[in-house]
Amino acid sequence: MxxxxxxxxxxxxxxxxxxGFTRRDYEGAVSTLCAGCGHxxxxxxxxxxxxxxxxxxxxxxxxxxxxxxxKAPTYFLGASHGFNTVHGRxxxxxxxxxxxxxxxxxxxxSGDGDSASIGLGQFAHIMRRGVxxxxxxxxxxxxxxxxxxxxxxxxxxxxxxxxxxxxxxPIDLVSLAIMMGATFVGRSFSGDKHQLVPLIKAAMAHQGAxxxxxxxxxxxxxxxxxxxxxxxxxxxxxxxLNRIDFIEGREEITTSYDAGTxxxxxxxxxxxxxxxxxxxxxxxxxxxxxxxxxxEGMAAGEVVTGLLYVDPSPKDLHHHLNTVDAPLxxxxxxxxxxxxxxxxxxxxxxx
Amino acid sequence: MKPTDIANPDxxxxxxxxxxxxPAHTPVPExxxxxxxxxxxxAYMINWKSNVFPGILGRTCDxxxxxxxxxxxxxxxxxxxxxxxxxxxxxxxxxxxxxxxxDIAAHMPKAPEKNGKRIACIGGxxxxxxxxxxxxxxxxxxxxxDQDPKLGGFIRTQIPHFRLPESVIDEEVGYITGIGNIExxxxxVDSMKxxxxxxxxxxxxxxxxPRGRDLDVPGRKxxxxxxxxxxxxxxxxxxxxxxxxxxxxxxxxxxxxxxxCCRTARRLGGDDVKVIVRSGFEEMKASPWEKEDAMGExxxxxxxxxxxxVTHKDGKITGVLFEKVKAEYDAKGRRSLVPxxxxxxxxxxxxxxxxxxxxxSFPWIxxxxxxxxxxxxxxxxxxxxxxxxxxxxxFGGDAAFGxxxxxxxxxxxxxxxxxxxxxxxxxxxxxRPAPGVTVASQKMGIHEWSYDNAPTIDHRLKVPHRPKQExxxxxxxxxxxxxxxxxxxxxxxxxxxxxxxxxxxxxxxxECDACVDICPMDCITFTDNGEEKExxxxxxxxxxxxxxxxxxxxxxxxxxIMAKDEDVCLHCGLCAERCPxxxxxxxxxxxxxxxxxxxxxxx
Ligand SMILES: Cc1cc2nc3c(=O)[nH]c(=O)nc-3n(C[C@H](O)[C@H](O)[C@H](O)COP(=O)(O)OP(=O)(O)OC[C@H]3O[C@@H](n4cnc5c(N)ncnc54)[C@H](O)[C@@H]3O)c2cc1C
Ligand SMILES: Cc1ncc(C[n+]2csc(CCOP(=O)(O)OP(=O)(O)O)c2C)c(N)n1
Ligand code: SF4
Ligand code: SF4
Ligand code: SF4
Ligand SMILES: [Mg+2]
Numbered sequence: 031m032x033x034x035x036x037x038x039x040x041x042x043x044x045x046x047x048x049x050g051f052t053r054r055d056y057e058g059a060v061s062t063l064c065a066g067c068g069h070x071x072x073x074x075x076x077x078x079x080x081x082x083x084x085x086x087x088x089x090x091x092x093x094x095x096x097x098x099x100x101k102a103p104t105y106f107l108g109a110s111h112g113f114n115t116v117h118g119r120x121x122x123x124x125x126x127x128x129x130x131x132x133x134x135x136x137x138x139x140s141g142d143g144d145s146a147s148i149g150l151g152q153f154a155h156i157m158r159r160g161v162x163x164x165x166x167x168x169x170x171x172x173x174x175x176x177x178x179x180x181x182x183x184x185x186x187x188x189x190x191x192x193x194x195x196x197x198x199x200p201i202d203l204v205s206l207a208i209m210m211g212a213t214f215v216g217r218s219f220s221g222d223k224h225q226l227v228p229l230i231k232a233a234m235a236h237q238g239a240x241x242x243x244x245x246x247x248x249x250x251x252x253x254x255x256x257x258x259x260x261x262x263x264x265x266x267x268x269x270x271l272n273r274i275d276f277i278e279g280r281e282e283i284t285t286s287y288d289a290g291t292x293x294x295x296x297x298x299x300x301x302x303x304x305x306x307x308x309x310x311x312x313x314x315x316x317x318x319x320x321x322x323x324x325x326e327g328m329a330a331g332e333v334v335t336g337l338l339y340v341d342p343s344p345k346d347l348h349h350h351l352n353t354v355d356a357p358l359x360x361x362x363x364x365x366x367x368x369x370x371x372x373x374x375x376x377x378x379x380x381x
Numbered sequence: 382m383k384p385t386d387i388a389n390p391d392x393x394x395x396x397x398x399x400x401x402x403x404p405a406h407t408p409v410p411e412x413x414x415x416x417x418x419x420x421x422x423x424a425y426m427i428n429w430k431s432n433v434f435p436g437i438l439g440r441t442c443d444x445x446x447x448x449x450x451x452x453x454x455x456x457x458x459x460x461x462x463x464x465x466x467x468x469x470x471x472x473x474x475x476x477x478x479x480x481x482x483x484d485i486a487a488h489m490p491k492a493p494e495k496n497g498k499r500i501a502c503i504g505g506x507x508x509x510x511x512x513x514x515x516x517x518x519x520x521x522x523x524x525x526x527d528q529d530p531k532l533g534g535f536i537r538t539q540i541p542h543f544r545l546p547e548s549v550i551d552e553e554v555g556y557i558t559g560i561g562n563i564e565x566x567x568x569x570v571d572s573m574k575x576x577x578x579x580x581x582x583x584x585x586x587x588x589x590x591p592r593g594r595d596l597d598v599p600g601r602k603x604x605x606x607x608x609x610x611x612x613x614x615x616x617x618x619x620x621x622x623x624x625x626x627x628x629x630x631x632x633x634x635x636x637x638x639x640x641x642c643c644r645t646a647r648r649l650g651g652d653d654v655k656v657i658v659r660s661g662f663e664e665m666k667a668s669p670w671e672k673e674d675a676m677g678e679x680x681x682x683x684x685x686x687x688x689x690x691v692t693h694k695d696g697k698i699t700g701v702l703f704e705k706v707k708a709e710y711d712a713k714g715r716r717s718l719v720p721x722x723x724x725x726x727x728x729x730x731x732x733x734x735x736x737x738x739x740x741x742s743f744p745w746i747x748x749x750x751x752x753x754x755x756x757x758x759x760x761x762x763x764x765x766x767x768x769x770x771x772x773x774x775x776f777g778g779d780a781a782f783g784x785x786x787x788x789x790x791x792x793x794x795x796x797x798x799x800x801x802x803x804x805x806x807x808x809x810x811x812x813r814p815a816p817g818v819t820v821a822s823q824k825m826g827i828h829e830w831s832y833d834n835a836p837t838i839d840h841r842l843k844v845p846h847r848p849k850q851e852x853x854x855x856x857x858x859x860x861x862x863x864x865x866x867x868x869x870x871x872x873x874x875x876x877x878x879x880x881x882x883x884x885x886x887x888x889x890x891x892e893c894d895a896c897v898d899i900c901p902m903d904c905i906t907f908t909d910n911g912e913e914k915e916x917x918x919x920x921x922x923x924x925x926x927x928x929x930x931x932x933x934x935x936x937x938x939x940x941x942i943m944a945k946d947e948d949v950c951l952h953c954g955l956c957a958e959r960c961p962x963x964x965x966x967x968x969x970x971x972x973x974x975x976x977x978x979x980x981x982x983x984x
Binding site: 033034035036037038039040041042043044054064065066067068070071073074220221223247249253261262265 | 454455457460828836891894895897898899901902922923925938949959960961962
């Protein structure tokens with residue numbers, strides 16, 4: 031590619047966050063994705079969210095599979111840990127990494143092909159295990175990297191660039207994630223950072239399995255009239271149920287809203303989610319209600335977005351497995367190999 | 382806000398900060414690119430057309446373009462390892478002059494057949510020479526009068542040759558007289574009426590501001606033999622009438638004339654030369670680089686000292702007594718200098734050079750010549766046309782609005798020439814011609830542009846100087862040696878190509894945010910429309926500089942607007958590279974001021 035590197039010059043008002051970094055410090059290598067690809071916008075939203083959360087770049091691990099979307103982690107958080115797995119296998123690698131060192135912030139980045147086709151089994155299992163992570167699917171309804179074949183999330187009746195209608199039922203990753211036990215589930219759109227950035231921040235602060243389905247138009251293969259994942263279609267059919275404001279720590283709520291329009295959810299780590307009602311009443315803490323509303327939306331041809339489901343007190347993988355407090359990779363020989371007398375004791379208990 | 386009217390030539394002209402700030406509106410980035418390409422002659426001709434004296438100005442210009450240069454707003458001190466600095470626009474101009482081809486004269490126009498009209502120019506300085514050039518190329522016959530033996534005005538008689546070698550003046554004056562139909566009369570003009578009586582079709586007064594202000598303190602008369610008016614002293618040095626000065630010299634005044642006096646004195650035997658100024662260091666009129674050069678030649682600058690008395694013994698000067706003052710500000714923030722109460726300071730010296738100001742004087746214009754003057758002795762002029770109350774008489778340069786500089790003199794000359802031509806072809810001089818604008822996309826391929834769009838983070842380069850000892854020994858030895866081609870290339874690469882404009886077409890935009898995400902300067906925002914003041918606060922980054930416009934694009938499907946803060950744009954083209962639909966394009970706006978030749982160009 032002949033893109034010039036993004037110049038290091040920056041706006042004079044650029045400020046450092048509490049961790050001592052500017053937003054530009056959270057960028058990665060210059061993107062090689064197609065100009066206008068939604069994935070690049072999601073990368074920018076991840077950069078913004080990481081900056082606003084004051085996270086130290088070296089405390090984030092970003093993992094991905096195969097696809098244009100899975101290439102994206104190269105283009106953000108250049109100073110963070112990264113792992114590019116084989117196709118569809120990111121969840122198992124992330125599960126292992128999280129088991130070994132639970133102190134990192136885990137971010138899984140995948141595509142609809144990577145997660146809903148070849149990786150569907152792994153997707154379901156990482157959600158039910160409750161791995162503490164933010165799992166983002168950059169959902170464009172096609173296999174972008176292999177030139178635009180319909181993926182398993184393509185809507186029935188959506189028209190391909192060549193003019194053929196998709197005849198198969200779509201897999202809805204949001205419904206699946208809620209059903210499988212994810213404790214923070216949202217949907218957003220690459221073209222709406224006002225909605226997306228706070229969602230990513232809240233998901234990163236969530237201490238359990240967080241999943242975000244982000245509709246991300248593929249400008250090369252799926253942004254034409256007749257596609258249900260184009261910029262225009264998503265804008266026309268976007269049905270945002272709420273807006274969230276993410277507040278770190280226990281800061282006071284200063285803005286006043288009309289009674290009944292604001293729901294406050296305090297997450298386990300102390301962070302506060304303020305959910306602003308946009309239209310209908312919607313209760314994001316009701317799992318069954320959430321699944322129903324999402325399915326209704328699908329049937330009506332709506333793209334339902336917002337924070338769809340949240341359990342503020344999630345239980346994660348380490349809780350289920352009852353691991354020790356210290357990250358496993360910090361345990362020394364003495365902890366891991368307590369000696370023959372300990373073995374004797376265990377054996378005795380089994381006799 | 383209303384959508385931006387980019388068809389108005391001023392809109393993008395203003396984005397090219399240097400060109401907008403240049404009184405003659407020289408197309409700076411275009412000539413800088415040509416220098417980077419080694420096309421020195423082409424770079425020279427662009428300058429020659431706009432500012433007439435590239436070799437002279439490339440050494441001496443007051444460079445109003447440089448404080449305006451965008452580079453000094455967008456550099457990051459930590460990256461350039463120094464302070465934010467503009468591109469060395471002025472000294473790059475000299476590179477074009479130094480390295481142009483030998484046959485450059487062949488590029489210059491020749492006078493066409495005479496049109497039968499005759500113009501008199503009083504004074505042979507840069508303003509008159511500009512009028513002469515602009516009018517000679519379209520057939521006028523020009524007569525230039527000057528009391529000094531050679532053309533050039535103050536450029537020749539005041540600016541010391543260690544800053545501006547005489548050969549450069551000869552060369553560039555020669556390109557003008559070489560056009561043809563320009564006659565020089567070495568003659569002092571004593572009567573405006575007499576000139577008018579000669580039947581000229583128009584008269585241009587470019588006689589400058591030739592009188593240096595004198596010192597009025599006790600002892601001035603008694604010590605007169607060793608007290609010199611800076612302007613007269615410098616011209617005497619220039620003509621070779623003076624070649625020595627005392628060992629201890631005091632220069633009074635804080636402007637550029639003072640700087641030239643002190644540096645000249647250092648070369649004529651002054652070992653202990655100091656500049657003593659009434660005001661504080663920051664408020665001095667001299668340009669920062671002039672002060673720097675003087676101090677670099679071991680000349681201290683003493684501030685807040687007002688001359689009170691010249692001390693003398695046996696008819697010979699012994700020194701100057703100064704009262705110490707301090708600045709005081711009234712409720713409106715106006716400054717006045719009041720005695721500080723500290724004891725007076727006495728500085729010994731052998732000679733005093735007085736450089737405390739310069740005045741206009743028109744003793745040769747008769748009261749009843751039909752030309753009105755205001756109470757400050759300046760002619761009453763139409764600021765657009767430079768016409769006086771006499772229909773045939775125009776003014777320009779220092780004679781028009783008081784002492785300025787060479788580039789303003791050239792700019793006045795262009796404007797006066799347009800007025801004279803319009804008047805003589807029966808058009809209204811008030812009706813000013815539009816600038817010539819050509820627009821061309823710079824796109825060559827998917828990620829390829831016809832200009833070098835990657836901004837460098839190199840810091841400003843210094844022009845090499847002659848070693849001090851050597852420079853101080855010879856008053857004719859030019860101090861600055863100029864950039865060589867390698868340094869010039871490196872400095873040229875610092876230019877951000879502000880004339881390659883980001884042009885937005887709303888109908889093509891799909892609002893994918895690609896430009897917003899890639900822009901290194903956070904210039905671009907898609908948002909709801911609003912009033913400018915409020916809108917400026919809620920962009921991707923606040924638009925803090927109200928002197929720079931916000932570019933508003935409309936026609937977006939969501940009904941939002943595109944708002945781009947022109948202030949800090951690097952013209953890197955990344956927005957256009959990232960745009961999937963070509964809604965952004967990088968287009969070069971080449972803007973040229975119209976001169977007398979095309980004075981009929983309509984607005
Ligand atoms: C010491 C000094 C240093 C300067 N350095 C710089 C610099 O570095 N850069 C810069 O941009 N500017 C500089 N200037 C200012 C610059 O020289 C002038 O602004 C500029 O030359 C003005 O041009 P002009 O066309 O108005 O006329 P001038 O250059 O002033 O020329 C006027 C001419 O008219 C002649 N004249 C006047 N009256 C008559 C008459 N009655 N009959 C015949 N001839 C007459 C004068 O002798 C003179 O030659 C400097 C000025 C001084 C004094
Ligand atoms: C095991 C294996 N099977 C098939 C492929 C070919 N392949 C590469 S990317 C891809 C689909 C990617 O689609 P998605 O995850 O939606 O990413 P996108 O490019 O759309 O962002 C496929 C099938 C592969 N690389 N590896
Ligand atoms: S092919 Fe599609 S998904 Fe891949 S980079 Fe291009 S626009 Fe993005
Ligand atoms: S960067 Fe170049 S074009 Fe821009 S203002 Fe400076 S000199 Fe002019
Ligand atoms: S050219 Fe475009 S991308 Fe570059 S600084 Fe200007 S607006 Fe931003
Ligand atoms: Mg895909």
